[in-house]
Amino acid sequence: MSSTHASGGRRLAAAAPALGLVPFLLFIGIFLVVPTVTVVATSFQGADGGLTLDNIRALGSEAALTTLWHSIILAGSTAIIGGALGALLAWLVVSAGPTSRLRRVTLAVSGVLAQFGGVPLAFAFIATLGFSGVLTEALRSWPGVDIWGGGWLFGLKGLIVVYCYFQIPLMVLVFVPALDGLRVQWREAAVNLGASRWQYWRHVAVPLLTPAFLGSVLLLFANAFAAYATAAVLVSQGNPITPLLIRSALTSEVLLGQANLGFALALEMIVVVAVVMTLYALLLRRTSRWMR
Amino acid sequence: MSLPARIGRGIALTLFAIYFALPLLSMLDFSTRAKGGAEGRTGEAWANLFQDEDLRNAIIMSLLLALFTAVAMVVLLVPTMIWVRLRVPGATRVIEFLCLLPLTIPAIVIVVGIANVYSWVTYLLGDSALTLTFAYVVLVLPYAYRSIDTALSAIDVRTLAEAARSLGAGWTRVIVTVVLPNIAQGVLGAAFVAVALVLGEYVFASLLHFDTLPVEIALLGKSDASTSVAASLASLVFVSVLLIGLSFLHRNRRSSS
Numbered sequence: 001m002s003s004t005h006a007s008g009g010r011r012l013a014a015a016a017p018a019l020g021l022v023p024f025l026l027f028i029g030i031f032l033v034v035p036t037v038t039v040v041a042t043s044f045q046g047a048d049g050g051l052t053l054d055n056i057r058a059l060g061s062e063a064a065l066t067t068l069w070h071s072i073i074l075a076g077s078t079a080i081i082g083g084a085l086g087a088l089l090a091w092l093v094v095s096a097g098p099t100s101r102l103r104r105v106t107l108a109v110s111g112v113l114a115q116f117g118g119v120p121l122a123f124a125f126i127a128t129l130g131f132s133g134v135l136t137e138a139l140r141s142w143p144g145v146d147i148w149g150g151g152w153l154f155g156l157k158g159l160i161v162v163y164c165y166f167q168i169p170l171m172v173l174v175f176v177p178a179l180d181g182l183r184v185q186w187r188e189a190a191v192n193l194g195a196s197r198w199q200y201w202r203h204v205a206v207p208l209l210t211p212a213f214l215g216s217v218l219l220l221f222a223n224a225f226a227a228y229a230t231a232a233v234l235v236s237q238g239n240p241i242t243p244l245l246i247r248s249a250l251t252s253e254v255l256l257g258q259a260n261l262g263f264a265l266a267l268e269m270i271v272v273v274a275v276v277m278t279l280y281a282l283l284l285r286r287t288s289r290w291m292r
Numbered sequence: 293m294s295l296p297a298r299i300g301r302g303i304a305l306t307l308f309a310i311y312f313a314l315p316l317l318s319m320l321d322f323s324t325r326a327k328g329g330a331e332g333r334t335g336e337a338w339a340n341l342f343q344d345e346d347l348r349n350a351i352i353m354s355l356l357l358a359l360f361t362a363v364a365m366v367v368l369l370v371p372t373m374i375w376v377r378l379r380v381p382g383a384t385r386v387i388e389f390l391c392l393l394p395l396t397i398p399a400i401v402i403v404v405g406i407a408n409v410y411s412w413v414t415y416l417l418g419d420s421a422l423t424l425t426f427a428y429v430v431l432v433l434p435y436a437y438r439s440i441d442t443a444l445s446a447i448d449v450r451t452l453a454e455a456a457r458s459l460g461a462g463w464t465r466v467i468v469t470v471v472l473p474n475i476a477q478g479v480l481g482a483a484f485v486a487v488a489l490v491l492g493e494y495v496f497a498s499l500l501h502f503d504t505l506p507v508e509i510a511l512l513g514k515s516d517a518s519t520s521v522a523a524s525l526a527s528l529v530f531v532s533v534l535l536i537g538l539s540f541l542h543r544n545r546r547s548s549s
Contacts, residue, residue: 017379021387024372028390031430035405036397042405089308092301102305108539112532113312118492119506120524123513124315127322127521134318165315226398229494233510243400250404250499266404270397277396 039270042263055264064245064261068268070156071225071241078163079220085164086171086220087213093172094179107176110169117166122233125162129153156240159231167220174219178212178287215283222276226269242269316525323522337518341526344519350508353421357504358490361428362483365436368429370479373440374471377449391437394430399495402430410500421502428490435489436482443478447471477541484538488531 046052058064089106096102116124128135131148139145152158182205190200228243239245242265249262326332342348369391376383394402406427413423449471456470472479494506505527513520 017375018383020375021372021380021383024368024387025390027368027426027429030409031406031426032390032393032397032402034409035402038405038408039401085308088304092305092308108536109312111539112535115488115492115531115535116528118494119510120492120528123509123517123521123524124319124528126513126517128315128318130517132322134321135314165312169312222396226400228398228400229492229498229506232494232498233513243398246400246404247499262404266401269401273396273398 036270039263039266042260043267045260045263047260055260056267058261059264059268064265067239067242067245071243072272074156074159074163074241075221075225077160078167078224079217081160082164082167082171082220083213083217086168086216087175089168090172090175090179094176098180106172110172113169114166114173116169117227118229119233121162121165122230125153125158125165125234129158129161154234154236158234159241162230162234163224163227167224170220170223171216174216175212178209178216181212182208211283211286215280215287218276218280218283222273222280225276226273316528319521319525319528323518323525325518327518337516337522338526340516340519341523344512346503347508347512347519347523350503350505353503354491354505357422357424357428358487360422360425361432361490362486364425364429365432365486366479366483369433369436369482370440370472370475371467373437373444374449374467377444378453378466388437388441391433393434395434399431400499402427403496403499406496406500421497421504424493424496424500424502424504427496427500428486428493431493431496432482432486432489435485439482439485440475440478443475443481446478447474481538481541484534484541488534491527491531 043055044051044053046054059068093100093103093106125133127133129147130136130153131151133148136146136148139147153161186204186208187200190204195203226243228247231241231244232247235241235244239248246262246265246269249265323337324333324335326334327336340347341351372387376387410423410427413426417423452470452474453466456466461470492506493504494510496502497504497507498510505523509520509523509527512523
């Protein structure tokens with residue numbers, strides 16, 4: 001056998017194990033990479049298939065911008081409300097001690113409720129705050145207050161209320177580890193140096209927790225920004241947020257006079273989520289420096 | 293702890309408990325309420341879960357999809373991850389990146405781009421809702437990856453494999469009968485999460501026009517809200533049992549290791 005054959009055979013033998021990854025890569029390629037690339041590519045295509053920036057330009061139209069703004073308000077407000085209340089609940093749970101029943105139950109329930117998005121969540125709130133919802137009827141008969149208020153539940157305000165229901169538990173799940181990372185020794189050291197409880201929080205705990213808190217809030221933002229199902233069931237009129245505008249782009253061929261606007265809107269979502277998740281990764285790196 | 297602090301804690305925790313319990317209790321009340329404003333209770337909405345033919349078919353379809361997705365995920369991911377650890381450690385980063393990618397690409401975005409792929413899938417395999425399995429495997433990848441990766445990190449895959457190989461086992465045997473039993477809990481955990489996610493998935497199913505449980509629940513909501521609420525609560529309870537069972541699985545693993 002000549003030397004070229006031998007080295008070729010060796011090269012083949014070295015590459016052979018990588019062949020074991022082919023089925024997986026093929027699958028991911030077809031069902032994840034191709035769709036994503038399609039979205040990006042079609043965003044720059046006109047109805048005739050030619051290259052154009054019209055779809056991207058249409059993102060700057062007033063209707064598309066208003067929708068994006070609503071999406072950001074929804075994701076931002078539920079991230080901040082959920083972040084603040086979730087951090088409070090996480091602190092109540094952590095300060096009850098690492099083996100308390102409160103902690104175990106809260107974490108288990110949070111694990112379930114953080115996943116509780118989608119269709120059932122919409123119906124949970126229809127059953128509670130809808131026109132003949134349990135709380136609506138209870139308050140209507142006594143003390144005679146009308147919280148139905150013309151159906152705010154089915155608009156942007158309603159989505160804010162509903163989304164908090166999974167944002168708070170998610171915050172508990174991601175923030176409890178950060179609070180656990182605050183070591184008792186740090187508090188003891190601060191107290192030994194004469195710090196008051198307030199001073200400990202002001203100068204030690206809060207500065208340490210800030211990156212973790214901001215990172216968690218960003219995660220919550222991305223979570224709410226990408227959510228679709230609950231809004232799709234709850235909102236039947238109009239398209240207040242970007243995912244719903246995408247839905248109508250998919251169901252009716254031409255939206256705002258643009259054939260491929262749905263793809264451009266999807267690209268817009270990729271960009272927003274990518275920016276948020278990059279910031280999240282940066283903050284996480286900062287947090288992991290002291291959280292071990 | 294001082295008395296005011298203790299009272300403050302108590303009030304805050306009670307408020308949280310009420311906030312989280314209220315929608316769940318409302319669902320129970322709403323779905324058992326007698327129709328037409330009459331007094332009393334009825335189990336009609338709950339009986340519909342089994343009697344309404346569309347709903348029953350949707351439930352069966354969703355359960356089948358959950359099963360198919362869990363199996364396909366295991367078949368695709370477990371051998372790949374073991375293989376990476378044993379033979380292609382250089383690819384670890386790439387595989388991890390690809391597996392976690394679906395977390396940063398919103399599902400609705402994938403749906404927008406997947407239409408062409410799915411027209412091929414339905415052309416080749418027929419127009420069954422079970423074809424959603426492909427998309428769902430992608431959706432559950434990040435969670436499954438983490439669960440299996442944790443399990444694989446806890447054992448010495450390389451030594452196990454070398455021992456088995458030196459005794460004459462082939463690669464299939466190494467993966468299926470040597471490594472797999474040692475990471476069974478991680479794989480089971482991944483399967484649980486897959487089932488939980490698939491049972492609630494709405495984005496793909498509704499926009500690709502397949503009748504799964506969440507799609508049917510949403511559709512029914514327009515005509516019969518109580519049945520929708522009953523089905524929502526039932527699926528929530530089912531998924532809760534799965535996820536809480538999962539947390540027990542984790543606790544057992546921690547205490548046994």
